[in-house]
Amino acid sequence: MVNVQNTLANINLLEGLSEDIVEALNKQCRWKWFDAQEQIIDRQAESTDVFFIVQGRVRIIIYTVGGKEITLDDFTEGKQFGEMAAIDSLPRSASVMAVERSLLAAMPQSRFMELLTGHPVVAARVLKNMAHIIRISNERIMDLSTLGAANRVHAEILRQARENMVDDDEAFISPMPIHGDIGSRVSSTRETVARVMNDLARKGFVERKKNGLKVTNIAALSQMVEDVRGD
Amino acid sequence: MVNVQNTLANINLLEGLSEDIVEALNKQCRWKWFDAQEQIIDRQAESTDVFFIVQGRVRIIIYTVGGKEITLDDFTEGKQFGEMAAIDSLPRSASVMAVERSLLAAMPQSRFMELLTGHPVVAARVLKNMAHIIRISNERIMDLSTLGAANRVHAEILRQARENMVDDDEAFISPMPIHGDIGSRVSSTRETVARVMNDLARKGFVERKKNGLKVTNIAALSQMVEDVRGD
Numbered sequence: 001m002v003n004v005q006n007t008l009a010n011i012n013l014l015e016g017l018s019e020d021i022v023e024a025l026n027k028q029c030r031w032k033w034f035d036a037q038e039q040i041i042d043r044q045a046e047s048t049d050v051f052f053i054v055q056g057r058v059r060i061i062i063y064t065v066g067g068k069e070i071t072l073d074d075f076t077e078g079k080q081f082g083e084m085a086a087i088d089s090l091p092r093s094a095s096v097m098a099v100e101r102s103l104l105a106a107m108p109q110s111r112f113m114e115l116l117t118g119h120p121v122v123a124a125r126v127l128k129n130m131a132h133i134i135r136i137s138n139e140r141i142m143d144l145s146t147l148g149a150a151n152r153v154h155a156e157i158l159r160q161a162r163e164n165m166v167d168d169d170e171a172f173i174s175p176m177p178i179h180g181d182i183g184s185r186v187s188s189t190r191e192t193v194a195r196v197m198n199d200l201a202r203k204g205f206v207e208r209k210k211n212g213l214k215v216t217n218i219a220a221l222s223q224m225v226e227d228v229r230g231d
Numbered sequence: 232m233v234n235v236q237n238t239l240a241n242i243n244l245l246e247g248l249s250e251d252i253v254e255a256l257n258k259q260c261r262w263k264w265f266d267a268q269e270q271i272i273d274r275q276a277e278s279t280d281v282f283f284i285v286q287g288r289v290r291i292i293i294y295t296v297g298g299k300e301i302t303l304d305d306f307t308e309g310k311q312f313g314e315m316a317a318i319d320s321l322p323r324s325a326s327v328m329a330v331e332r333s334l335l336a337a338m339p340q341s342r343f344m345e346l347l348t349g350h351p352v353v354a355a356r357v358l359k360n361m362a363h364i365i366r367i368s369n370e371r372i373m374d375l376s377t378l379g380a381a382n383r384v385h386a387e388i389l390r391q392a393r394e395n396m397v398d399d400d401e402a403f404i405s406p407m408p409i410h411g412d413i414g415s416r417v418s419s420t421r422e423t424v425a426r427v428m429n430d431l432a433r434k435g436f437v438e439r440k441k442n443g444l445k446v447t448n449i450a451a452l453s454q455m456v457e458d459v460r461g462d
Contacts, residue, residue: 062373064460070376072369084362087355093366116358117351124318127347127354130361131315135324137368138303142293144375145301145418187376229295 004055004103006031011052012078013125025115029105034098041082041096048089048109050082056102061095061184071184073136074099083126086112143229144187151228152186153196157206158225161215169219174212235286235334237262242283243309244356256346260336265329272313272327279316279340284308287333292326292415302415304367305330314357317343374460375418382459383417384427388437389456392446400450405443 007026008014014022029052034040040051040058051058053075060072060081072094075081085092086109107115116123143152161171179193186193200206205221207214215221238257239245245253260283265271271282271289282289284306291303291312303325306312316323317340338346347354374383392402410424417424431437436452438445446452 062369064373064377068377070373072372084365087358088362090362090366093369113355116354120348120354123347123351123354123358124344127318127358127361130358130365131319131321133365134315134361134368135321137365137372138293138324141303141368141371141375141418142295142301144372146295146299187372 006054006103006105008052008054008105010054010078011080013052013080013122013129016121017119025107025111026105028111029107031103031105034102034104036098036100038098039095040098040102040104041092041094043093043095044091046091048082048085049106050080050086050109050112051096052080052105052107053077054103054105056104057099058102058104059097059099061097063095069184070187071181073133083112083130085109147228149186149188149192150196150199151225152188153182153193154200154221155225155229156182156186157197157200157215158218158221161218161221165218169217171215171218172209172212173215176208176212237285237334237336239283239285239336241285241309242311244283244311244353244360247352248350256338256342257336259342260338262334262336265333265335267329267331269329270326271329271333271335272323272325274324274326275322277322279320280313280337281311281317281340281343282313282327283311283336283338285334285336287335288330289333289335290328290330292328294326300415301418302412304364314343314361316340378459380417380419380423381427381430382456383419384413384424385431385452386456386460387413387417388428388431388446389449389452392449392452396449400448402446402449403440403443404446407439407443 008022008029009019014025017025030049034056041047043062055077057074057076058081059074062070062072064070081096082092084090089109116126143155147155157177160173160177164171164173166172179197180190182188183190183193197206200221201208205215205217207216239253239260240250245256248256261280265287272278274293286308288305288307289312290305293301293303295301312327313323315321320340347357374386378386388408391404391408395402395404397403410428411421413419414421414424428437432439436446436448438447
């Protein structure tokens with residue numbers, strides 16, 4: 001971690017901007033390390049900074065007063081978050097927490113909006129990014145509306161497997177997914193996730209290894225999810 | 232309807248653009264009337280036009296193969312839809328159907344993207360609009376994750392009431408909301424909605440009138456929803 005530099009050079013959104021511009025932006029950000037589990041944005045807070053992830057991983061979460069935690073997504077190095085409040089000046093729509101120790105650059109709203117106006121290529125990327133978030137949200141609304149909790153767990157394991165393929169029909173998800181995290185992503189409980197995972201293990205779809213979860217028969221798992229989703 | 236003209240002059244997104252520019256845009260659109268219930272966009276279709284609503288009302292819907300219909304939102308005069316496929320060139324994320332007879336202007340993707348690049352004020356509005364959609368989606372994900380079907384119906388009646396206030400604590404929703412439409416918006420069935428509405432009528436929150444639904448005790452209804460939502 002000592003080697004990480006305070007530079008936005010590897011932020012996807014800024015790709016193609018000249019070194020001079022990036023240098024200037026570096027100086028206009030506030031730089032800060034956050035520890036794992038540390039809160040970065042509090043929902044309903046009035047801050048409007050945009051955050052760039054130079055190192056680490058953060059989680060976008062909605063908390064209900066009842067204490068339920070709904071994970072919207074995880075973002076890692078090279079990505080940004082917090083654009084929405086910068087764009088519409090409304091309170092934050094979700095909370096953000098560091099999952100690992102993370103180095104973030106906070107850019108003031110006014111600077112971010114100048115960046116969009118001055119560089120159509122950056123604006124186009126922000127638009128694409130938001131379109132992607134809307135598409136993911138629509139899928140989640142569809143899954144919540146049509147799938148039972150067990151099917152949603154299947155769909156989430158399948159999603160993670162597809163991001164971690166090691167062979168044609170096999171994936172290795174490392175580190176081992178945490179039941180509570182999966183529950184938070186699919187709006188279910190840790191207990192339900194544990195039950196469904198045991199069932200998947202019995203049927204030979206998943207196998208617990210020392211460093212992670214081996215997922216096999218991915219084509220069959222995929223068919224199982226599609227059959228229920230009816231899509 | 233005969234008097235409606237083929238002009239984008241009243242489209243919110245284009246407010247402030249010069250008459251010359253709007254005139255030019257008018258000519259670059261394909262203009263078409265759609266009948267009530269007519270399909271405008273088919274989900275997964277490869278078209279990338281952006282549609283402006285000059286007159287009428289459309290409904291954004293996801294259909295599952297199982298035949299379930301999930302309403303994402305309704306849009307009326309002055310609004311646009313279909314930007315997402317224009318922005319990311321991916322298949323349509325949802326279907327769109329005319330709710331009433333509607334006059335639409337279809338703008339080709341390339342022209343729409345030039346408009347965003349050439350007019351930062353238009354790009355800023357599109358960004359705000361997408362941020363709004365993401366916020367609405369997050370609320371729906373939260374409601375689907377935490378509220379039961381009956382509470383979601385309460386929340387939807389409350390939302391519609393707030394858009395149609397006639398007094399401090401009273402609203403009149405006209406025309407009468409259709410149970411199937413409410414069910415589609417809150418991911419529930421017509422039967423459940425009918426049961427919940429009867430219950431609300433018994434408790435004095437709603438009253439069926441000839442031309443619409445009278446909603447009273449809105450503060451109490453609101454409290455009821457907030458208590459369960461825990462927000």
